[in-house]
Amino acid sequence: MSHRSRHLCVDIGSTMTKAALWEIEGNRLTLDQTAELPTWQEDISHSCIELYHSMKGKDASIHLSSSAHGGLKMVSIGIVPSFTEQASRQVVLSSGGKLIDSFSYRLTESDLKRIEAKNPDIILFAGGTDGGNTEYVRHNAEILARAHTEAIIIYAGNRDMIEEVRTHFSEKGSLLVCQNILPNLDRLQLDEARLLIRKVFLERIIEGKGLTRACELLGVPAVPTPASMYDLLRHLAPVAGDMGIIDIGGATTDCYSSVAEPILSDYRQTPVWYHGIPEPCLARSVEGDLGLRYSSVTAAEQAIGSNRVSPELRDGLLRYSRTVSKDAHTRDMDLSYDRIITETCCSCALTRHAGFLKRDLREPQGAYRQYGRSLLGLGLLILTGGVFQNGEISLDTAHLEGSSADERITLLSKTYEPLYDRQRLLPLAAGLFQGQDELMPGIADQVMQYLV
Amino acid sequence: MRPEEVTVILGVIGSDCHAVGNAILERFFRQKGFVIVNLGVMVSQDEFIDAAIETQADAILVSSLYGHAEIDCEGFRDRCIERGLEDIVLYIGGNLVIGKNDVHEVKERFLKMGFDRVFAAPDNQLTDQDELLVGDIQDRRTKRAKVG
Numbered sequence: 001m002s003h004r005s006r007h008l009c010v011d012i013g014s015t016m017t018k019a020a021l022w023e024i025e026g027n028r029l030t031l032d033q034t035a036e037l038p039t040w041q042e043d044i045s046h047s048c049i050e051l052y053h054s055m056k057g058k059d060a061s062i063h064l065s066s067s068a069h070g071g072l073k074m075v076s077i078g079i080v081p082s083f084t085e086q087a088s089r090q091v092v093l094s095s096g097g098k099l100i101d102s103f104s105y106r107l108t109e110s111d112l113k114r115i116e117a118k119n120p121d122i123i124l125f126a127g128g129t130d131g132g133n134t135e136y137v138r139h140n141a142e143i144l145a146r147a148h149t150e151a152i153i154i155y156a157g158n159r160d161m162i163e164e165v166r167t168h169f170s171e172k173g174s175l176l177v178c179q180n181i182l183p184n185l186d187r188l189q190l191d192e193a194r195l196l197i198r199k200v201f202l203e204r205i206i207e208g209k210g211l212t213r214a215c216e217l218l219g220v221p222a223v224p225t226p227a228s229m230y231d232l233l234r235h236l237a238p239v240a241g242d243m244g245i246i247d248i249g250g251a252t253t254d255c256y257s258s259v260a261e262p263i264l265s266d267y268r269q270t271p272v273w274y275h276g277i278p279e280p281c282l283a284r285s286v287e288g289d290l291g292l293r294y295s296s297v298t299a300a301e302q303a304i305g306s307n308r309v310s311p312e313l314r315d316g317l318l319r320y321s322r323t324v325s326k327d328a329h330t331r332d333m334d335l336s337y338d339r340i341i342t343e344t345c346c347s348c349a350l351t352r353h354a355g356f357l358k359r360d361l362r363e364p365q366g367a368y369r370q371y372g373r374s375l376l377g378l379g380l381l382i383l384t385g386g387v388f389q390n391g392e393i394s395l396d397t398a399h400l401e402g403s404s405a406d407e408r409i410t411l412l413s414k415t416y417e418p419l420y421d422r423q424r425l426l427p428l429a430a431g432l433f434q435g436q437d438e439l440m441p442g443i444a445d446q447v448m449q450y451l452v
Numbered sequence: 453m454r455p456e457e458v459t460v461i462l463g464v465i466g467s468d469c470h471a472v473g474n475a476i477l478e479r480f481f482r483q484k485g486f487v488i489v490n491l492g493v494m495v496s497q498d499e500f501i502d503a504a505i506e507t508q509a510d511a512i513l514v515s516s517l518y519g520h521a522e523i524d525c526e527g528f529r530d531r532c533i534e535r536g537l538e539d540i541v542l543y544i545g546g547n548l549v550i551g552k553n554d555v556h557e558v559k560e561r562f563l564k565m566g567f568d569r570v571f572a573a574p575d576n577q578l579t580d581q582d583e584l585l586v587g588d589i590q591d592r593r594t595k596r597a598k599v600g
Contacts, residue, residue, distance in 0.1 A: 079505060079506055080502040080505050080506045082499075082502055083502060083503075083506045084506060128506065128507075128508070129506055129507045131459070131487070131507070131508075132459070132506055132507035132508045133505060133506055133507065133508045134508060135508070136505075182506075184489070184507075185489055185491075185503055185506065185507065271469065273469065273492060273493055273494050275494070275495075275499065360466075360467035360494075366467050366469055366494075367469040367493075367494060369494050
């Protein structure tokens with residue numbers, strides 16, 4: 001008799017709370033039931049609990065994720081922007097955090113005030129390779145120790161400075177320490193920091209987000225929704241090959257990619273030399289200025305600036321974007337403008353997410369420099385977000401092509417296949433893989449049957 | 453002071469992608485015990501300096517083999533100063549100019565640009581540069597201790 005299990009996945013979004021009941025029998029995955037309710041701002045646990053009561057599957061394992069109340073707000077601190085600051089930002093984004101600010105070199109007094117004003121949940125404090133920079137770390141520890149903040153501070157920098165950093169925070173009691181995220185310039189070590197962030201979220205941050213009631217009733221912890229999506233990608237990658245997911249929201253566009261070999265050795269028979277910290281196989285980037293409602297103005301301006309919009313539509317598009325940026329629930333939705341904005345969010349997010357090649361014009365027979373990750377092998381792109389739900393918007397992938405500027409070549413495939421998440425199931429399917437160390441590619445593959 | 457206490461940045465500057473000499477340099481200095489951070493080829497000025505800051509390096513050894521060193525290194529010492537590495541030890545070596553030039557004249561040119569030592573071909577054989585490096589860094593550290 002094959003093994004049968006049921007899974008109730010609930011995702012609490014800022015506007016809607018959704019649930020899906022899945023059944024796994026042997027290797028077969030089926031979707032039994034879905035439901036949704038608006039999220040109550042005053043009590044985000046409320047709709048979650050209501051949904052739970054309304055659905056079948058009281059015997060199911062429960063998986064809970066949330067992006068409500070701004071998600072997990074984090075600040076990253078490093079030294080050199082292209083080294084430890086970038087690594088620190090990568091940890092935040094791949095942990096499903098919302099990066100609210102990022103600092104490099106020496107923190108100033110006004111940086112301190114900015115951190116206090118933004119009130120992060122976690123501050124990721126990195127800097128210096130092991131055996132490397134001590135001076136900036138010392139300075140930043142002294143400044144951070146004076147911060148009036150409830151934030152938990154995670155030190156993930158030069159191991160030589162651990163004891164000294166601890167002495168600055170001995171009274172605060174809110175300093176945690178993990179492995180250096182950049183122990184040397186050739187190696188990223190992000191896993192321990194990510195696990196610690198997840199642990200901190202579960203143990204200390206959930207309460208402040210109003211999730212305690214839901215977690216207590218359902219008997220499970222919650223994870224940030226993007227962290228859940230990241231897990232899904234990890235399980236999908238072995239069966240899907242190089243792939244990406246774009247999640248377009250009202251305020252941000254999230255882009256995830258999984259690439260077997262992000263660093264090229266050559267491009268069209270010309271050697272390529274990679275520059276910067278190593279690119280991991282999985283990555284997430286968030287474009288806070290690109291979205292369908294709150295952040296639609298930038299997208300509209302970009303669309304016009306890159307000549308995607310015929311002259312007679314330009315004024316209308318700009319007016320529309322200004323209207324919806326102020327009133328996300330306006331009745332005057334316009335599908336054709338939404339399509340343009342959606343296409344622009346996707347192509348900009350992809351272009352920014354992908355790396356590029358640069359060739360020095362003085363040495364045309366020479367090699368290329370590569371910065372960032374190569375998505376040349378991208379075969380599949382999953383598009384998700386409320387805008388795709390009504391089935392009326394599909395994108396012309398020719399319009400999604402990344403643009404190249406100056407002597408840069410954007411490392412983005414031109415031949416990927418788009419798949420649409422018309423039922424907005426991805427965050428709910430992601431719950432199936434939460435915290436699963438052992439890969440389940442067979443199950444992940446079947447999630448794709450629900451995409452169109 | 454021993455080589456094991458010294459961190460050195462290596463790399464080939466500009467658009468130069470000659471990699472073999474760079475690999476030889478790395479092996480030479482590693483065998484002498486130095487902590488080496490090798491950035492490889494086609495390295496920009498800022499990339500050298502970024503690495504030096506992050507690793508708290510004592511010296512940057514710039515290689516150049518395609519003859520464009522002067523333009524690639526223009527303003528390098530000033531950039532180091534601007535970015536907080538005013539007294540880092542800077543060496544340069546390789547085929548620094550195109551065509552036949554007086555090696556002493558070339559050396560003077562690069563010393564004036566702010567390099568501490570210049571190993572212009574044919575005076576760029578690997579001999580006692582490890583000892584010179586330790587000596588120069590020791591001097592710099594002593595001076596810094598006196599000032600601080």
